[in-house]
Amino acid sequence: MTMSEIFAPLKEPLIMGTAVGIMVGVIAVIAGLTYFKLWGWLYNNYIKTVDHKKIGVMYIFVALVMLFKGGVEALLMRAQTAVPDNKLLNSEHYNEIFTTHGVLMILFVAMPFLFGLFNVVIPLQIGARDVAFPRLNALSFWLFAAGAVLINVSFIIGGSPNAGWTSYFPLAGIEYNPGVNNNYYAWSLQISGLGSLMTGINFVTTIVKMRAPGMTWMKVPMFTWSSFIANIIVVFAFPVLTVALIMMTMDRQFGTKFFSTEDGGMDMLWANLFWVWGHPEVYIVILPAFGVFSEVIATFSRKNLFGYGSMVASMIIISLLSFLVWAHHFYTMGHGVVVNGVFSITTMLIAVPTGVKIFNWLLTMRHGRITFTTPMLYALGFIPIFTIGGVTGVMLAMASADYQYHNTLFLVAHFHYVLIPGTVFGILAGYHFWWPKMFGFKLNEKIGQVGFWLIAIGFNVTFFPMFILGLDGYARRMYTYSAETGYMTLNMISFIGALVLALGFATLVYNIYYSLRHRKELACGGDPWDARSLEWATHSPVPEYNFAVVPTISRLDEFWYAKKEGRDLQAGKIEDIHMPNDSAAPFWQSVVMGLFAFFFIFNEIGIAIALGVVTLIFMAVRSFEIDEGRHIHIKEIEEEERRLRGDR
Amino acid sequence: MAQLFPKEHVLGFIGSIVLTLVALSVIQFDLSLTAALVILWVTAIAQASLQLVLFMHIGETDDKKSIYVATIYSVVIGLVTVFGSLLAMIWGY
Numbered sequence: 001m002t003m004s005e006i007f008a009p010l011k012e013p014l015i016m017g018t019a020v021g022i023m024v025g026v027i028a029v030i031a032g033l034t035y036f037k038l039w040g041w042l043y044n045n046y047i048k049t050v051d052h053k054k055i056g057v058m059y060i061f062v063a064l065v066m067l068f069k070g071g072v073e074a075l076l077m078r079a080q081t082a083v084p085d086n087k088l089l090n091s092e093h094y095n096e097i098f099t100t101h102g103v104l105m106i107l108f109v110a111m112p113f114l115f116g117l118f119n120v121v122i123p124l125q126i127g128a129r130d131v132a133f134p135r136l137n138a139l140s141f142w143l144f145a146a147g148a149v150l151i152n153v154s155f156i157i158g159g160s161p162n163a164g165w166t167s168y169f170p171l172a173g174i175e176y177n178p179g180v181n182n183n184y185y186a187w188s189l190q191i192s193g194l195g196s197l198m199t200g201i202n203f204v205t206t207i208v209k210m211r212a213p214g215m216t217w218m219k220v221p222m223f224t225w226s227s228f229i230a231n232i233i234v235v236f237a238f239p240v241l242t243v244a245l246i247m248m249t250m251d252r253q254f255g256t257k258f259f260s261t262e263d264g265g266m267d268m269l270w271a272n273l274f275w276v277w278g279h280p281e282v283y284i285v286i287l288p289a290f291g292v293f294s295e296v297i298a299t300f301s302r303k304n305l306f307g308y309g310s311m312v313a314s315m316i317i318i319s320l321l322s323f324l325v326w327a328h329h330f331y332t333m334g335h336g337v338v339v340n341g342v343f344s345i346t347t348m349l350i351a352v353p354t355g356v357k358i359f360n361w362l363l364t365m366r367h368g369r370i371t372f373t374t375p376m377l378y379a380l381g382f383i384p385i386f387t388i389g390g391v392t393g394v395m396l397a398m399a400s401a402d403y404q405y406h407n408t409l410f411l412v413a414h415f416h417y418v419l420i421p422g423t424v425f426g427i428l429a430g431y432h433f434w435w436p437k438m439f440g441f442k443l444n445e446k447i448g449q450v451g452f453w454l455i456a457i458g459f460n461v462t463f464f465p466m467f468i469l470g471l472d473g474y475a476r477r478m479y480t481y482s483a484e485t486g487y488m489t490l491n492m493i494s495f496i497g498a499l500v501l502a503l504g505f506a507t508l509v510y511n512i513y514y515s516l517r518h519r520k521e522l523a524c525g526g527d528p529w530d531a532r533s534l535e536w537a538t539h540s541p542v543p544e545y546n547f548a549v550v551p552t553i554s555r556l557d558e559f560w561y562a563k564k565e566g567r568d569l570q571a572g573k574i575e576d577i578h579m580p581n582d583s584a585a586p587f588w589q590s591v592v593m594g595l596f597a598f599f600f601i602f603n604e605i606g607i608a609i610a611l612g613v614v615t616l617i618f619m620a621v622r623s624f625e626i627d628e629g630r631h632i633h634i635k636e637i638e639e640e641e642r643r644l645r646g647d648r
Numbered sequence: 649m650a651q652l653f654p655k656e657h658v659l660g661f662i663g664s665i666v667l668t669l670v671a672l673s674v675i676q677f678d679l680s681l682t683a684a685l686v687i688l689w690v691t692a693i694a695q696a697s698l699q700l701v702l703f704m705h706i707g708e709t710d711d712k713k714s715i716y717v718a719t720i721y722s723v724v725i726g727l728v729t730v731f732g733s734l735l736a737m738i739w740g741y
Contacts, residue, residue, distance in 0.1 A: 208714070236725050272733050323725050327736045339740035623654055 006602075009159050012093060019156045048582040050134035053542055055141050056119030057438055060431065062145060063113035064508075069152065070104040071505055073097045075498055078462070082495035084483040094479035095162040096181070100151060102165025103185070107192060108148045110285040110419070113427045115144075115199055117288065118227050120438055121430075122203060124535035124542065125221045127212025127550050130580060132205035135622075139586035140195040140202065146594030147192025150601075154184040158602070161185035164477065166274055167248070169259035169267040174252045180601050183252060187597035190245045193238055200234030203227065212534070214553035218312070221533040221556075222298075222305055226291030229315045230284045233322060237280035244273035253603060268333055275326035283322040285419070287315060289426020290357060293379045296429050297361050299531045300376040301368025304557055307360040314353035321350045331399045332406045340399035347397040354390060358383060373529070374448030378429035381456045382421040389417030392467070410470025416463045428455075428508075433529070440541040441522040447511040454504030461497025465490035532560040537569045539644040545577045545632055548641050574641075577632045589618040660702030667695045 009015050033039055046054060076097055080089045089097065119137070123130055131137050154160040158180040163172040172182045207228045211220065220228075248270070250256040257265035298305040305311065327335075327343040361383060370376065392414040396402055405411055436442045469490050474481070481487050515522055527536040537559045538547050551569035555561065562569050596611035671691040674684040700706045706715065 236722070240729070266737065269733075269737060272737055276729055276733070320724075323728055324732070327732070335736055335741045339736050342735070623657060 006158050007156070009156060012090075014089070014093070015155060022156075043584075044582075047587050048584045050130070050138045050580050050582055050586075051544060052119045052123050052130050052134065052137060053438065055137055056116045056121075059112045059116030059119060059141060059144070062148060063109050063116060066104050066108040066112070066148060067505070068509075070101050070109055071502060073101040073104070075502055077101065078491075078495040078498040080479065081481070081491050082488075083492070084481055084485070084488055086480055089479065091479045092162065095164075095477075096155070096160040098477055099161045099164055099167075099185075100155070103151060103161065103189070105419075106165065106281070106285065107189065108144075108151065110423045110427070111196060112144055112148075113431075114227075114230075114285060114288045114423075115140075115196075117223075117292070117427070117430045117434065118199070118203055118231075121434055121535055122206065122224050122227055123210070124437070124538065124546060125224045125533050126207060126210060126215060127534050127547060127553070128206060128210040129546055129577065131202050132209060133202050134580040135583055135586060135627075136198050137202055138583065139589065140198040142587050142590030143195030143198075143593065144192045146590045146597070147188040147190075147195070149594060150184060150188035150191065150597060153598075154181070154188070158184070166271070166278070168274075169251075169270040170261050172248070172270070173259060173267075175260075183249070183601040183603075186245045186249045186252065187601050190242065190249075191593055191597050193241050193245070196234055197238040197242070200231045200238065203231040204235060207231075212550055212553050218309070219553055219556045219558070222294035222308070222311060223288070223291035223533075225312055226287045226294070226315055229319045230287040233280045233284050233287075233319055236323070237277045237284065240273060241277040244270065244277065247273075249600075253600075268330065271330050271333065272327070275329040276323075279326040279329065280322045282418075283318055286422045286426075287318065289423050289430075290315075292426045292430040292433070293361060293382060294364075295531075295533065296375045296379045296433055297364050299433075299529055300371050300373055300379075301365045302371075302530075303364055303368045304532070304560075305360070306363040306366075307356075308556065310356055311360055314356045317353045318350065321346060321353070325350060328397060328399070328402075331402045344397055344399045348394060351390060351394055351397075358387065372449075373432075374443070374445060374452055375429040375433040377449060377452045378425040378432070381452065382425040382429075385417060385421035385425075385456070385460070389414060389419075389421065392417060405470065407475055408470035409466040409474045409476055412476050413463045413466035413470060416459075416466075420459055420463075428452075434535075436524050436528045437535055437540050437542065439519075440524070440539075441515065441519040442524050442528055443511050443515045444518070444522065447507055447514060451504050451507035451511065454500055454507060458497050458500030458502075458504050462494050462501055463497070465494045465497075469494075527563075530563075532557040534559050534569075537562075543640050543644060545579060545637065548574050548637055574634050574637050576634060577637065578629055579632055580629045581627055583627075585618060585622065589615060592618065656702045660698055663698050663702070664695060667691045667698065671695075 010019060033042060046058060049055065076089060077094070080086050080094060119131070122128075151160075160181060161167065161184055162181050163177060163185075167182060167185055170176055172185070207220070207224060247256070247258045251258050251260065251265075257263040259265055259267050259270040261267050294305055294311065324346040325343060327339060328347045331340050331343070361379075372380075392410070396405055396411065396414055405414075432443055432448055469487060470476075472487070474485075474487055524540060526539045528540070529536070534551065534553075535542075537551060547570060549570040549572040551558070559569060592611055592614050596608050596615060599605075599611065600608040668691075671688055674687050679687070709715065
């Protein structure tokens with residue numbers, strides 16, 4: 001490719017403007033870090049860290065930044081379709097935007113935000129010092145970050161993926177899509193997907209092996225349980241994506257014909273493999289959010305969770321059923337009645353365990369003393385809105401009716417009605433709930449609640465009209481329409497809703513700024529919400545070693561009962577604590593792997609192979625490395641504990 | 649020193665590359681479909697066992713129950729994926 005081809009996207013003023021904005025931002029950050037002499041601090045405290053809490057915070061930070069990029073794309077789409085025959089975006093740019101919006105929101109917002117919460121919360125909830133493989137955890141994060149950089153760079157260098165976030169063949173194949181656009185898709189998902197797979201393995205191992213003494217399976221807090229199930233799904237689903245993406249790369253860059261329409265290839269096999277991963281992926285992002293709601297609702301109803309056992313059972317059933325329903329994403333592909341019948345039934349079955357959970361939450365609140373905090377508002381808002389998403393899901397599950405809804409805005413409205421209350425509300429509930437645990441001060445309640453109402457109302461105004469538009473035959477992914485269709489009014493309402501939604505998300509950022517300035521007044525102790533599970537038993541912010549003495553667990557919600565009985569869970573004798581060493585290797589290995597993917601995208605195979613060899617060297621050095629970790633001594637722990645308690 | 653050398657890992661690494669090359673050879677030679685499929689099945693099963701034994705250290709734990717649960721769950725999901733795909737893409741098409 002020539003230079004002018006590579007930088008072709010910059011010919012568009014909107015992209016040029018964004019590129020300049022990003023450059024100014026990057027220069028400002030670099031200048032700021034240099035001026036305040038923070039490079040060493042950043043490198044030693046964050047880039048080299050293997051501490052699960054810091055990695056969690058970094059995940060959440062990157063996810064928030066990506067949320068705003070994905071949100072701006074959503075606003076642009078709504079603005080483009082607000083009036084008929086709009087010229088704001090051309091068709092190619094619109095294609096790129098709806099593609100990256102989907103990819104970003106699912107893979108670079110929902111998942112990393114939840115992974116951030118896993119990292120911050122799970123080791124604390126089970127009374128562990130860190131995750132099972134701290135170094136691997138750092139590698140997971142930096143690989144995810146490398147993937148995020150790749151997908152964002154694509155806008156400026158070479159062009160973004162443009163075949164939809166599902167990237168169906170033959171459209172995504174080399175004959176219809178000869179640019180580098182979809183190479184970016186394959187490689188950024190591949191690199192970040194490897195990170196996700198490692199996170200899955202890491203957390204399954206952590207939860208199986210590192211629970212505090214006495215914490216048997218039925219005493220594990222619900223967020224940890226739901227994340228455990230989600231991570232098992234990660235371990236089983238992501239290899240399918242890895243293989244499918246390799247096949248995509250082979251097709252696009254090495255001339256194989258796996259998904260080709262000729263020479264015995266099968267274009268719909270891509271759709272099949274994509275959804276074998278894609279449907280479980282939905283449960284990967286929604287189950288941990290269910291866990292957050294369970295914690296939040298129990299805490300703010302001042303009651304123990306209703307039907308703990310049935311919650312666990314329903315999640316285990318969901319984990320299995322999530323692998324049995326994928327073909328409902330392409331009912332209209334043209335397969336026979338038997339296939340559609342089988343997948344219709346499995347799809348409707350999944351509504352049963354989900355319904356069980358909804359009733360459990362409602363019954364948890366029954367006779368509870370409910371306090372309406374920001375996280376609780378998100379949990380309360382989730383139930384009715386998500387139910388609309390669930391009911392329209394059952395409508396879509398009927399294969400014959402689906403021929404009517406397929407590929408219209410009805411579908412788009414449905415999955416936003418599932419993913420926004422399910423995942424986004426869950427993420428935001430968890431974010432407001434655990435913020436004090438991360439930083440030692442609360443977020444301002446008033447701004448948080450205003451934010452909730454803006455988001456909840458803005459969301460419904462944006463997406464409800466899409467149900468009606470969809471039933472009126474408005475196809476998804478259309479970049480414009482003519483005035484005679486009569487689609488304008490509802491599209492305009494949807495655009496206004498999107499503006500309210502954007503305002504709601506802006507309050508999140510304002511709240512960080514406001515609360516940071518007022519952190520002295522908002523400062524709180526280890527247990528600001530009078531909560532139930534173990535993470536609240538230690539200080540906020542959490543010391544490096546998490547618990548001075550690992551508590552022994554005798555029942556579910558041990559911390560709550562210990563509070564009632566006036567027991568100190570960390571009363572034992574303090575001993576030396578064994579901790580993992582920091583390492584910069586995961587960061588540099590991810591830089592190399594990111595560059596490897598970048599050169600691969602542009603078919604610079606020679607450079608890519610060289611960088612691949614460097615990656616192998618990193619791995620070889622790691623296998624021969626002997627790292628025994630280090631110890632924090634009793635004296636240091638006692639000093640730190642005294643400091644955190646406030647007596648010096 | 650002999651104990652420090654990760655013999656199993658190196659063996660597994662070379663073994664998995666060799667098995668991959670053998671599997672790839674089916675496109676190089678003009679084999680009958682049956683012969684090609686036999687080679688692919690044998691190398692696939694050998695490859696999976698090699699990974700499980702040499703890298704995942706299956707069987708090196710006393711916790712037999714969790715090994716069985718994990719194996720059965722994996723086999724079920726694997727079979728569902730393979731036969732479900734065959735149903736959706738070929739038999740029920």
